[in-house]
Amino acid sequence: MAIQKMSESVYMGMCLEMGTPQQVASRRDIVDIAEMLKYNEMLNKPITVLSGSSREGFRLSGSDVDYMRWPNNHRVIWDFSQVQFYNTQEHALILCDSSESPPGFTLLWLPLESIGRIVLSACVRMNGMLYISSSKYREVTCSIILSDSTAHGPCSSGIHRECGCELEYDHAHCFVSDFWPPSASSWIDRCHSWPPPHVVNDIIRNGCHFVAIGHKLGNHTDNEWRISFSRAEYKLVCSMNHTQFLTYGLLKLFLKEVINNGLRVGDKLLCSYHIKTAVFWAIQQNALPHWHPNNLLVGFWVCFKRLLKWVYEGNCPNFFIPENNMFLNNIYGEAQRTLFTRLYRLYEKGIALLLHSRSIRSYIINVLVNPRLTVCTVGLSLISEVELDKNIFNEMFRNDSTCPTDLRMCRKYLHTVEQSIGLPLTQYHIVMLQKFTATILQRTAFMLHNLYNNTGSNKQLYIVDKMACHMLKIAARFGSVSDMLYIAMYYYKTFRYREALSVIDITKVKLAQPYLMYNCHVDREWYIEAVGGQSLSTKMRQAVAQNIILDNDNEIFFISEIIPEQQSSNQNNERVLFIPPLVLLYLLEFLCSRHVDTLKAQRALDDLQVLVHHDQGELIPIFLRDISWEILGICQQIAGNLQAALYSYQQSLGEYPCNRIQTATRQRIQDLHL
Template sequence: MFQEPDYRENLSLMLSEVLHDIGVNERIVMISRIQNMLMETMDYITDRLNDENGTVYYLGSRSEGTTTLGLNSDIDALNCVNDFNLIQDWSEWEHGKKNYFMIQDENTTPGYCFLQLLRYDEPLPVTFIPNDDYISDTSGRILLKNTIMHGVIKGAVDHGPSNALIGQQGACDTDYVLAYPCKSWPQSASGWLGRQGIGRWPTQDMRRHATSTRCFVVPTGSKISEYPELEWRISTSLAERCVMLNLNITQIRCCVLLKMILKYFLNPQAEINISSFMCKTVLLHCIENTEPSIWKENNLFTCLTYCLLELHSCVQNDSCSHFIIQENNLMAGQFTDETKHELSKYITEFIQNDGHGLLRMDFDDLGQRLQVKLNMVPHGGYNFRSSLEIYEINLSSLYQNIATHVGGCNVLVLEHLHNQNIRKMKQSVCKLMTFSDNRLQHAAFKFLAPFIFTTNGSVMASSSIGENNQVSPESLLWLSAGLNSDISSSRLKLASVFYSTRDMEKAELILRHTKQQYYSYPVIPICRCWQKPPTQVTAEFMRACIEESDNSINHLTSFCVSFIQKEINCVPHELQYEMFRSTQDDMIHRELYHDFWMDWAVVDSLPFLYFLQYKVYRHLQRHQDQQQALNKLISTIEIDKNLGHRETALNILGQCMEQENRPQQALKCYLLSLQQRARNNVANVHICKLLCRVLTDR
């Protein structure tokens, strides 16, 4: 099987080079993995700060590094609800928790279970049906339906066990899977621990680490189940991720090729026939059943062919065993006879074409790149992205995604702090200081802490300004500690504090410095208050990400400035109106879990910078600078397509126009603001006030 002719070795080497060039190499794989680990760690810290007892895990292609730009893989997020205790032995029952017994018997499909509700006060079954989420079976057991979790994420589409949030143009779709944690490693997976393949892979160390990870159940039944609404699939996704993280680069490239073949040849119309998870499972079985020496660059095409032969056998036999829970047949009930025949034909044709199918694949220009490498076409006819360009795109995407995630975490922390008193806020900050157990927590701390420090200092400053119009030294220390959150937002908060205490010289100095910094770098704005389209990054930003390295988020991003109501005395009165944007009717049109920021004053950094300059220069009677700042505010609103809160920028511009005694322009600003956001917009109040003043003046 593995005694290849020269052309196969040459094809393998050329194919490996192409995959390296399009980003399937050690450096970019590591970038992808770091991103997901950081996101997990930031979510963990955020949940602990907010007293949430959940854990989010990012799984699938992006966490493993088994994707490319062209494949545009979804983000898979598993949300574990830690309040539940799923047991397989009565000794695992816990007092006060919502306990369920995992039932695996002749009525459940292998790899699935029923969840029997137990009492919270003693280790006994519940004997009555508490609500419509439960059902009593013929044995009197009270079982939880898996439909309890369907549609729980607002704006999501049910898709098997997951809720898919469809990304806007330029963004990735995200599959959110809600899960309950198992107390111990599933009994149905215990056979994997003693299984030994030809190459002694996975190693004992890998198995030991894998079994130290958590297992879950997710809300979906088998397609061949007699009780599809009662079954819960047992998930060993963290153990599988552990195995995938130990693949070598040839094995990763083989996985990527299988996914490309799947999307291009086997599921061309995005029909759900063979899943990428099945392809990954076939790959793992092949690795387990071959010698490790086979998986090297000059043997890539033969390894791919071996995997396709194994996949063909699985389709023919309607059997693909889960890698860890072997009794779970991933293909059970998946295919009609017609579909099976079609898939078998496509796989057979691809294998018999001996590599020619690869020349047709358009993901990341793989086919054309391979033709050039094999000297089948002249190189000059194509303008491919270089490997350096692809590295820049991946690295800039890493920084943008991490920055966006930081913004999302900050919004959630602000929501929590919005409802806390100052003492509890200080406790949250103290809790934050404890997260430095490892390098990942330390990195996540560096990203999240400055925003929390700034908010803590601003809340304290607001309190002291309200009492004696002074800023306490302690609040200034916290504000100073948070200055490097990004290029602008924390500095603008500090400038706003000084403006609120009429210390215009200090405010002007900070604003001038912030403006200089902003235009010294190719900065991108970040806003996570609502699902706005992502900022389109520039070539300058990509290059700067490499040059700035670890400081990219601090120097190259500009977050919107968010003031919770406890900071109101640090907010210019023109912006304070935003905290009261919603009428009783407007509240009906707010989304409970997404629109809490509407009770704050939130504004994009650049418009706020020019607005503050306009106000400060007015107090300093520097009229020429004041008009320049006003003109910059106008042009920013007109030109900048990346503003997340354009309606707010128009509202503060309208108030500037009123102060300039230009009521018609002010009215135009407010009407444009309402075009941006018709509901939950304080522009309605500004219009009423403006009309009242105009009529009174007459």
């Protein structure tokens, strides 16, 4: 009974650490729909998708973010009979040659030399034939994403800055095959009880990938490629029930906080992939007949014993190709014996070994201290509606990062949205589609204006203007409360100051509502009273605001007064400029009012000054104080208060450089001539 209560307590804790079923489902659905829209087959460009634990639905602090990237016009085939499925004018074909490679690895042979420049530069000749070298391909692609990337296994690694956070990333540059590997055919025959047949069929239909790393003990280490089942693993994790998912998460935490705690990077022999493999085998072999919250710890123990056995034997069989022993590279000899001793000492402690995990120990201690504790394990009761909504909207806005480069791409995106409407969609898909549509319409409106403003006739300009206004109004009806500000920006850009001020006044009232959710700040009682129980779409339109995103890539300058900031940000490899909605509102109100009501302009400047000077991170996120001080300085400079402007610019330089606008700030200080 004690183990059952501990299991339920840990299950509750893991839901808080890793997410409830609803949270995990929303994360997966939002990423899935965002990637489907951004990387539809119509878009002839390399595919970059989220992979690893983030794609699976985990949001673990301190974890790096994994991506896979492959050229969409290349395909790997297993034999020549598969050529018939491709138009060789559209796809460059690559042939597998596994005859001299260890299980799970292969050489990639080019039967024809008509292939992309990057791939060709990574080729070597062996026995008179052209092969793509994995080591050379890593060198060639290492700095494609960011110039300061470094090689890390098969990936290019570095630091990615997102909304004030620095995240480590791994980009695996790979190739894709639409066909299931013959060497993994035995896996299909093993799938009697798990995963279900429809998942098996889906996995087989989606083939596999090849990542640029060879087997250390192979004959062609520098040229071999490892077969990757990343897409299949994602589908397997999605087919787990929530107890199985949390068991996997508990093992990941245990690996990080106990097994690998205090070890140097080179001494961390076990990785999360070994953990995942152990869970897959345990589920498929029915090591635990029923995975339920009250036996979560039993499931953990089953998987931990399996890992211990593998380390003792020196054999970790790949889930898809069991002949591929994933310990061969590094867990053998003295390292293997040391690891086994470390794990066995933990094993001897029994389930008390989890007391060494800082994230989990309190949930076990609660039961030990109070054996009569009643634990509620119903997922819906573990997190409030408000907390769930906050997580969903944060996830949405983080994935709403589409920056189409031209009108043709905008049109294709919108066509993809139109096609997706007929699909079976969850509530998370629907609200993400809504936001995505609003974003694309906003980008399209400003692109149209930019294109025809310099070249169009009066009639064309009139038609384009009507279309742009219509798109922005539709976007405001689809999107969040702050999307109204794109209409105000457009009116200011087209010199309609009174119309802009009318929109600003409406938006100001909406942004001042006590139930507004912005950047995780919300009054829970007001929010529930206003929109509790409503659909996510309704909540977003009526009660949610987000940061304003100005695209730097397309030479579209939304507000002429902050062109230097966009240029500085763009020169420093930032694709977009983030501005808090209320800061942008006061900027626009100040700029528009200067043309129609100078007293109102001064009030807007005063309101902006109070906001920037006194906000405690509620209306201006800490990581956006650089642009907020900058905008205050710009307004003060326009108003003629140069000393105040200097102070604001200096404050901007002292803040975290989220938007990388320092070049513009320093130039503005020089131009003050004080």
